[in-house]
Amino acid sequence: MRTISPARIALIVACALVLVYLILPVLIIVPISFSSARFLTFPPPSLSLRWYQQYFSNSAWMQATQVTLIVAAFTVAIATPLGVAAAYAISQSKLRVMRMIHMALLLPLVVPIIITAVGIFFVYARVGLVATLPGLVLANVMLGLPYVVISVLAGLQSFDPAQEMVARSLGMNRFRSFFAVTLPQIKSSVVAGAIFAFISAMDETIIALFISGGQYQPLTKRMFTALRDEIDPTIAAISTLMTAASFMLVLLASARQKRAA
Amino acid sequence: MLALVSPALLVILLLIVLPVGWLAWQSIYHDGFTLEHYRRILSEDIYWRSFALTFEISLLVTVLALVLGYPVAYAANAVPKAWSFVILALVVLPFWTSVLVRAYAWLALLQRTGVINQFLRYIDVIGEPLALVHNTFGTVVATVHILLPFMVLPLYATMQKIPNDLMQAGASLGAGPALTFFRVFLPLSLPGVLAGSTMVFVLCLGFYITPELLGGGRTVMVSMLVSRNVELYNQFGAASAVAVVLLLSVLLIFFVVSRFISLDRVLGQK
Numbered sequence: 001m002r003t004i005s006p007a008r009i010a011l012i013v014a015c016a017l018v019l020v021y022l023i024l025p026v027l028i029i030v031p032i033s034f035s036s037a038r039f040l041t042f043p044p045p046s047l048s049l050r051w052y053q054q055y056f057s058n059s060a061w062m063q064a065t066q067v068t069l070i071v072a073a074f075t076v077a078i079a080t081p082l083g084v085a086a087a088y089a090i091s092q093s094k095l096r097v098m099r100m101i102h103m104a105l106l107l108p109l110v111v112p113i114i115i116t117a118v119g120i121f122f123v124y125a126r127v128g129l130v131a132t133l134p135g136l137v138l139a140n141v142m143l144g145l146p147y148v149v150i151s152v153l154a155g156l157q158s159f160d161p162a163q164e165m166v167a168r169s170l171g172m173n174r175f176r177s178f179f180a181v182t183l184p185q186i187k188s189s190v191v192a193g194a195i196f197a198f199i200s201a202m203d204e205t206i207i208a209l210f211i212s213g214g215q216y217q218p219l220t221k222r223m224f225t226a227l228r229d230e231i232d233p234t235i236a237a238i239s240t241l242m243t244a245a246s247f248m249l250v251l252l253a254s255a256r257q258k259r260a261a
Numbered sequence: 262m263l264a265l266v267s268p269a270l271l272v273i274l275l276l277i278v279l280p281v282g283w284l285a286w287q288s289i290y291h292d293g294f295t296l297e298h299y300r301r302i303l304s305e306d307i308y309w310r311s312f313a314l315t316f317e318i319s320l321l322v323t324v325l326a327l328v329l330g331y332p333v334a335y336a337a338n339a340v341p342k343a344w345s346f347v348i349l350a351l352v353v354l355p356f357w358t359s360v361l362v363r364a365y366a367w368l369a370l371l372q373r374t375g376v377i378n379q380f381l382r383y384i385d386v387i388g389e390p391l392a393l394v395h396n397t398f399g400t401v402v403a404t405v406h407i408l409l410p411f412m413v414l415p416l417y418a419t420m421q422k423i424p425n426d427l428m429q430a431g432a433s434l435g436a437g438p439a440l441t442f443f444r445v446f447l448p449l450s451l452p453g454v455l456a457g458s459t460m461v462f463v464l465c466l467g468f469y470i471t472p473e474l475l476g477g478g479r480t481v482m483v484s485m486l487v488s489r490n491v492e493l494y495n496q497f498g499a500a501s502a503v504a505v506v507l508l509l510s511v512l513l514i515f516f517v518v519s520r521f522i523s524l525d526r527v528l529g530q531k
Contacts, residue, residue, distance in 0.1 A: 007438065015336040018329045019351045022409060025366035026355045028376060032369055082269040089265035101266050107277050109528060112467025112511060114484040115504045118491055119280025122287070142276035145269055203359045206469055210491070223361050227474050231368055239362040250357045 026243065033236035051237035060222065061238070068218040071133065072201040075140040080194045082141070083148025088178070090149070091156040106146050113206045121210040131213035139207045144197030151196065155189025188256040195253040199246050281508065288501035298502035308486065308503065315483045318401060318472075319465035325405045326412040326461045327454065334416035334453075349417065356410040364474040367403040368394060371475075395477025403471050408464055412457035415526065419453025420446075456526045459518045463511050483507050 033051055035044030055061050090102050108116070120139055121130065129135035159182065167177035183190070205220040212221055219238070226232055288298050302308040337348040355363065370376045371394035378390040393399055423446060431441035469484040476482070481489075483503060490500035518527060 011332055011336055014332040018333050022355050023351055026358050029366050085265040086269035089262040093262035104273055114467055114469045114487050115508050116277055119284045122283050123280045142272050235365050239365055243358045246357050
């Protein structure tokens, strides 16, 4: 390497500062969640697990966690097959309308979520889906679809469709050849897409604020309300757990995708 | 093949096209055709101010994200592979934590008894705690934090495709590092700048959770107008009209940008 110029040092310092700004807030939650203090003090006076106990012994938090996990599981179970089927069709078909359909499937990423939320609230109010579990699941399926479609389309790009032709020429029908030949080869991107849909469902807040209620309120809605009222360290404990969970899922998904590539 | 996409398409039609269409309809129909709701947006001060504030904040956030994101993307592109992996991992890490978690983190850092105020008082820099949150400042700091990855990733993707030979050619023709950067590298990275800026600006226009939790009720962005009209005042027509204007702004921006670069690029697909 050449001698380090002042410009290079400035670049390294700038980059390091920005990275600290990005990472520090995410990390600061961990010590707060293990603090024994009732109010936020830093550094924490002593360590304790009281906020974790608070979370696990509170029936409202536990019920909300349960709702979140159920909704996320159903979301994945529905969004994954729908997304895989759509991505497969988009990659195989030469119909011109398919390109428009592809764009339509990405709409949830483009339309500001507050608009989607209010719109869904109006529609749900008409058909009686407000404050129901199926209502929440459906909304999350819609939001999760683009992740599955994008991930599976990426996987299909490196797949040679001629292989499926061979299987069919040997007598398999289209359906069987897909499950026997294609699916095993794009499995990693399917799993990655499913994991991203799961994380997105676990994380969704704004639609839930409008359409969930009663006993079917996900964790994020309860957290939002709690954050608006006071800064309770229980939320630091929940946040730490949520962050740990989604990091593990992301690691899993990216390991999968790397194998697919 | 159409049969295979139709279930997914049906979900999209029923849960995003229909609801948004309904909003649009509701904004112009109330016991007959009316433009009353749009007239109110144009004439009432609070709507104007909120739209102006939202565009100002989005512009500020975009500029800050660009200023902070460009060096990071540049560094990630310039350093050896292993290091660039570390930099990108650190950029993407917060991306996968909940927006709520990050709102909590910034409240914990910035509030009157928060980490930063306590530290500054401990080292005797300030006597009174600073008002860092429940205002526009807190909103902007947290929003930039959330949107920064959307700037860095397209920038990095674009920079990676700039051939190294061009820089060497510049250098061999006698240009110094600064000149090659400004005359060769910077112009070639502009599509990435446009892609990242579009995404950050558009996402910021529709931001809800962060201004609601960190703005302290004083920073009323457009999304909050929508929700307040629904939740507090039951003004569905007004809420719908505001939502339609917001959506049209977003679509207009995407349309204009698509004249210059491929939208796939903005949506991070290529």
